Amino acid sequence: MQILDGKLVSEAIKAQLATKVAELKAAGKKTPHLAAILVGNNGASETYVASKVKSCAEIGYNSTLLRFDEQISEKHLLDHITMLNENADVDGILVQLPLPKHINEELVINTIDPSKDVDGFHPMNVGKMVSGLPTFVPATPYGIMLLLEHYQIPTKGKHAVVIGRSHIVGTPVSILLSRSANPGNCTVTLCHSQTTNLKEICLQADIIVAAIGKPNFVTADMVKEGAVIVDVGINRVADASKKSGFRLLGDVKFDEVAPKCSFITPVPGGVGPMTIAALLKNTYHAAIGQKVNMN
Ligand SMILES: NC(=O)c1ccc[n+]([C@@H]2O[C@H](COP(=O)([O-])OP(=O)(O)OC[C@H]3O[C@@H](n4cnc5c(N)ncnc54)[C@H](OP(=O)(O)O)[C@@H]3O)[C@@H](O)[C@H]2O)c1
Known part of the structure; x- marks a missing residue:
């Protein structure tokens, strides 16, 4: 029996991405920027978002963490997503799920600009994945x-x-x-x-x-x-x-x-660590305007 060591492989992927980011920076190009949204105080969600933000820092990405109270209105949350959609410095947006019951998750996902949907949950990206087209794969x-x-x-x-x-x-x-x-x-x-x-x-x-x-x-x-x-x-x-x-x-x-x-x-x-490595890869592709082709 052999262990499929996700920690080891994710570290190798992160090292490759760090090199690519250093090259982008040296060429005067844009630094990849991931914006993460966390609503409420779910312990597991806090841990996941913290490791995503930490991993961004490790490989030289910029990141922004927007934290909101459990009681945030759906409209307020959607307005923030729209702001991130319009912010040219932000390449990738992730909304940590699950969201509180009063917020419609589907509406939230559908509001994310598909070109910044690095979690690959937007129906447009799901449709592309099903069709075998280049896209952000979840x-x-x-x-x-x-x-x-x-x-x-x-x-x-x-x-x-x-x-x-x-x-x-x-x-x-x-x-x-x-x-x-x-x-x-x-x-x-x-x-x-x-x-x-x-x-x-x-x-x-x-x-x-x-x-x-x-x-x-x-x-x-x-x-x-x-x-x-x-x-x-x-x-x-x-x-x-x-x-x-x-x-x-x-x-x-x-x-x-x-x-x-x-x-x-x-x-x-x-x-677990492979999920983060994949998210970082998607964010890199978002920053350089390229989608993943799994074919
Ligand atoms: N490692 C990572 O990075 C990562 C990422 C995401 C999730 N996770 C973990 O992966 C697990 C699954 O997550 P999820 O979001 O996919 O969960 P989910 O949305 O709750 O889906 C669970 C699935 O399991 C099925 N299921 C439940 N009981 C079953 C049974 N007795 N026999 C056969 N199938 C059964 C359900 O069937 P029905 O559709 O019929 O209800 C459902 O399709 C969780 O532990 C989650 O924390 C890990």
């Missing part, structure tokens, strides 16, 4: 593809089982794995809470992508010997022995699944 699926590419995981003709059909992870991953590209060319089965024979389907999988949001959901009896396991889940589980009061668990029961598989992503240190 950061987590893009990060997973970069990780598979880095480790040269064979995907052609393989059966990939994706568990979870969210717009931000499961559905886009299933599209990317099935397209005619490398990584890609998988036969994909997309599973969800209404799938009746999940265990039987998983046992046929050469590759499993677990994006469910339930700790230790994928157990050893669901996994074929030699399968490749990508664990997207980040679940906070109470742990009094930790200073934070919690520890992070993936959607895969790592200890029992790892000995059976050929490759596996750890949690933390797998897909």
Whole structure:
């Protein structure tokens, strides 16, 4: 079994981006600038946004963090997004999800200028991704593809089982794995809470992508010997022995699944850091006016 080390690969991607940014600066060109919006005090969201902003600083990007109270009105939030859309210095905009219940997430995403939508959630960018056109690919699926590419995981003709059909992870991953590209060319089965024979389907999988949001959901009896396991889940589980009061668990029961598989992503240190690396790549492409072509 080999670990798919997202931390290591993301550091390599960040180092490449840092070199490219230094070149842009030396040529008198614009420094990439990411604007992040955080609403409320969700602990996980705070951590994610803080690492995104920190990573920007590490590689020489500019970043702006706009923090708003939980009670912010939808209109006020949309006005701020419009301001960022109109600000020529800002290349990428991300709104950390989830948003408070009184704010319509769809409206918020649709308000972001598609050319600054570095999370790749705008319907225009989703449509382009589905059509195989150059676009901003959603950061987590893009990060997973970069990780598979880095480790040269064979995907052609393989059966990939994706568990979870969210717009931000499961559905886009299933599209990317099935397209005619490398990584890609998988036969994909997309599973969800209404799938009746999940265990039987998983046992046929050469590759499993677990994006469910339930700790230790994928157990050893669901996994074929030699399968490749990508664990997207980040679940906070109470742990009094930790200073934070919690520890992070993936959607895969790592200890029992790892000995059976050929490759596996750890949690933390797998897909999480790759998501940030992919977001930074999208922001670089936004700054130079170029979209990612996954074909
Ligand atoms: N590593 C990263 O950077 C990163 C990024 C994003 C998310 N995440 C993590 O990834 C996990 C998933 O996130 P998400 O946003 O995709 O979650 P989500 O929107 O809650 O979607 C969860 C998916 O899992 C499916 N599901 C739930 N119970 C199931 C069951 N018993 N059997 C089969 N499928 C089941 C749901 O099916 P239905 O559609 O039928 O409800 C849904 O499609 C979370 O732990 C999240 O924190 C990590």
